[in-house]
Amino acid sequence: MNWITKFIKPKIKSLFEKKSSQTEENLWTTCGCKNLIYKEDMDSNQKCCPKCGAHHKLTCKERFETFFDNKEYELIETPSPKDDPLNFEDKKKYSDRLKSARKLTNQDDAVAIAKGKVKNIEVIAGAQDFRFIGGSFGAASGEAFIAGIQHSIDNKIPYIFFSCSGGQRMMESSIALMQMSRTALAVNELKKNNIPYIVILTDPTTGGVTASWAMLGDILIAEPKATIGFAGRRVIQDTVRETLPDEFQTAEYVKDHGGIDLVIERKYLNSTVGTLLNVLLKKAEAQAKQESNVTIDKTLQSAS
Numbered sequence: 001m002n003w004i005t006k007f008i009k010p011k012i013k014s015l016f017e018k019k020s021s022q023t024e025e026n027l028w029t030t031c032g033c034k035n036l037i038y039k040e041d042m043d044s045n046q047k048c049c050p051k052c053g054a055h056h057k058l059t060c061k062e063r064f065e066t067f068f069d070n071k072e073y074e075l076i077e078t079p080s081p082k083d084d085p086l087n088f089e090d091k092k093k094y095s096d097r098l099k100s101a102r103k104l105t106n107q108d109d110a111v112a113i114a115k116g117k118v119k120n121i122e123v124i125a126g127a128q129d130f131r132f133i134g135g136s137f138g139a140a141s142g143e144a145f146i147a148g149i150q151h152s153i154d155n156k157i158p159y160i161f162f163s164c165s166g167g168q169r170m171m172e173s174s175i176a177l178m179q180m181s182r183t184a185l186a187v188n189e190l191k192k193n194n195i196p197y198i199v200i201l202t203d204p205t206t207g208g209v210t211a212s213w214a215m216l217g218d219i220l221i222a223e224p225k226a227t228i229g230f231a232g233r234r235v236i237q238d239t240v241r242e243t244l245p246d247e248f249q250t251a252e253y254v255k256d257h258g259g260i261d262l263v264i265e266r267k268y269l270n271s272t273v274g275t276l277l278n279v280l281l282k283k284a285e286a287q288a289k290q291e292s293n294v295t296i297d298k299t300l301q302s303a304s
Contacts (some may be wrong), residue, residue, distance in 0.1 A: 031056070046266050055203065055223045055266055059105065060112035063127040063162055067270055073116035076124070076151060078144035080108055085139070086173060094171040101132045109140035110165070113148040118160070119274025121281070124152045127162040130204075137209055138169035142179035145213065149186045158196040158277055163214040167207015180212035187216045196280040198273060201251065201260065203227050219276055220260040221269070222251035228259070 029039045033052035042049065046066045047056040058066065065071040088094040102108060110132035114125050126148045128135040145161070152159040168176040190197045199217035203226035210230050222228060229236075229249040237244050247253045251263045264272050 048266055053265075054225065057130050057164060057203065058127075059131070060107065060114075060127040060129050064112075064114045064116065064125065066266065067118065067125060067160075067162075067273075068114070068116035069118060069120065069270070073114040073125075076113040076115055076147065078111075078113055078140075078147040081139040081143055084171070085175060086171070088171040088173075090171075097133060097171070105129050105132045107132060109144065110135045110137070111141040111144040113144055113151070115151070118270055118277065121158070121274060121277050122155070123158045123160050123277070124148050124155070125160040125162070128164040130164045130166075133169060133171075135165035136167065136169035136176070137165055137179055138172040138176045139179065141169075142182050145179075145183050146186045149190055152195050153189060153193050156193070156195065158198065158280070159190055160198050160200070160273065161213070161217075162200045162202055163205040163209055164202045165205060165207070165209040167209055177208065180208050183213040184216060187213055191218075194284040196277060196284065198276065200269060200273075201226055201228050206230065206232070215259075218280065219262070221262045221264050221272070222255070222260050223266055223269075224251060224263055226251040228254045 027039055029037050029042055031037055031042075031049040031052060032054050033049060035049070035051050037049060037051065042056070047058055047062065048054065049056070064073045083098055084093075084095045086094075101110075107129060110128050110130075112127055112129070114127075116123065116125065126145060128137075128141075148161070149159055168179065170176070187197060197217050198219045198221065199214055201214060201220065201222040203223065205214055205222075205226065205228050207230065210228065227249055228251055231239075233244060233249055245253065251260065254260050255263050262272070
């Protein structure tokens with residue numbers, strides 16, 4: 001009797017509990033509006049709440065599938081620098097955090113780069129997975145970002161990036177901070193080559209990411225209600241000693257104050273970016289033609 005009560009009954013109970021929780025998890029999800037949403041409805045709506053319209057975070061795979069034409073894309077392999085160069089440890093070893101994040105996301109780091117088409121225009125796109133240590137930006141993210149830019153320059157095609165990050169990765173200290181200047185210089189190379197660079201700011205985009213490559217796009221687009229800022233709201237409020245508006249640091253607030261160009265719903269990003277690329281590419285083509293004509297004129301003048 002003792003054996004039955006101590007082993008058999010708890011075992012049977014645990015089996016039913018696991019099955020029940022898994023079924024519930026697969027069928028339903030929650031939203032900030034406190035509504036219980038049928039997961040199938042959320043997925044079919046590109047992870048946007050059908051009741052309040054909140055844009056939930058996407059994985060890199062989901063992001064590429066919702067953005068590229070016909071969900072078709074090719075992942076680009078990027079360099080992998082040394083893990084944990086500082087042997088960092090707080091409550092947990094950084095190396096252990098990396099292992100956990102890689103197991104969770106099935107990615108080497110927070111950033112993934114892919115090649116595909118948007119409205120039949122070939123582009124390179126990058127995305128961040130917030131599940132990977134808050135989408136924090138370290139050496140590996142920097143290498144991936146720059147590799148994406150190099151592919152854009154080599155193939156002379158636009159570069160699109162989806163930001164979703166809390167900022168630079170503190171476990172890599174100055175190595176992570178150094179990526180701010182590296183990525184800014186890389187973006188400058190895109191501009192030298194007249195290659196369009198569009199950034200889509202998603203929730204959240206904060207810290208060193210906002211202070212570097214995320215705000216350097218030719219066009220800055222944000223998803224509705226995305227948090228966009230550098231320092232946290234409480235830090236700013238305590239510094240200026242004033243009560244900030246409720247909508248402070250939302251995409252709409254930043255747009256109204258001239259920080260970004262557009263706020264676009266996720267389902268319209270493919271068509272909107274496609275239209276913008278058509279305009280930018282024609283402008284770049286016209287500029288290149290004009291520069292070519294100037295060069296020809298100078299050559300003819302020197303020859304005569």
